[in-house]
Amino acid sequence: MTAVNIVVLYYSKHGSTFALAEAIARGAEQVGANVKLRTVPPVSDNLDCSASSIPNSGYPYISKHEIETCDGLALGSPTHFGNMAAPMKYFWDTTSDLWLKGSLVDKPACVFSSSSSMHGGQESTLLSMMLPLFHHGMLLLGLPYSEPNLHDTKSGGTPYGVTSVVQNTQHSTKLSDDELSLAIAMGKRLATTSKRQIG
Ligand SMILES: Cc1cc2nc3c(=O)[nH]c(=O)nc-3n(C[C@H](O)[C@H](O)[C@H](O)COP(=O)(O)O)c2cc1C
Numbered sequence: 001m002t003a004v005n006i007v008v009l010y011y012s013k014h015g016s017t018f019a020l021a022e023a024i025a026r027g028a029e030q031v032g033a034n035v036k037l038r039t040v041p042p043v044s045d046n047l048d049c050s051a052s053s054i055p056n057s058g059y060p061y062i063s064k065h066e067i068e069t070c071d072g073l074a075l076g077s078p079t080h081f082g083n084m085a086a087p088m089k090y091f092w093d094t095t096s097d098l099w100l101k102g103s104l105v106d107k108p109a110c111v112f113s114s115s116s117s118m119h120g121g122q123e124s125t126l127l128s129m130m131l132p133l134f135h136h137g138m139l140l141l142g143l144p145y146s147e148p149n150l151h152d153t154k155s156g157g158t159p160y161g162v163t164s165v166v167q168n169t170q171h172s173t174k175l176s177d178d179e180l181s182l183a184i185a186m187g188k189r190l191a192t193t194s195k196r197q198i199g
Helices: 016-030 064-069 086-092 096-101 122-135 148-152 177-198
Strands: 005-010 034-039 072-078 108-115 162-165
Touching (some): 005 016, 005 064, 016 072, 016 108, 016 162, 016 177, 064 096, 072 122, 108 177, 122 162, 162 177
Parallel strands (some): 072 108
């Protein structure tokens, strides 16, 4: 029996969103999924400079083919002024060809984010990432309140998707126990739903 293919696509400037991406990947792997962690190139207002096609460190940049052939997608960005970060928005603005082909229709997806304050727009960032995914026809998954950590958390974790709250002064990317459990649960939910969807 072939394993389900999950792509965890993230942008992370300082590592906090990446920590969530890794935990979601771990959850998906725990239920037997093949997981690809992928990122997007930075953007710059210097028109003379173009990014290398290979990042200096970390996971590779996403290819359109990888998005097209995945069975389920987790999409994450730090909260930047209550919105997804520009590099992630830039990537989705290059996906009209996939939209025209309907490549992502009926594939399950979930979203995640990291912010430095509890009420600084992490939920609006989650919603901002859902918008292009809805246009692509994806099936958006949240987290149900049957997850006990959703009731207990004193930091990140929302029914719209997993989040972490990392104070800038901490210089730490460590997730709280509740944030970590919720991210793993999200990965499991995405993988099992994607598996059900492909039959
Ligand atoms: C340009 C910019 C805008 C930001 N806007 C917000 C914001 O609206 N609300 C908030 O709580 N944090 C905001 N932050 C803080 C980041 O969301 C926070 O540091 C996050 O944990 C960074 O994730 P990363 O480590 O994956 O880059 C902003 C940071 C930057 C650089």
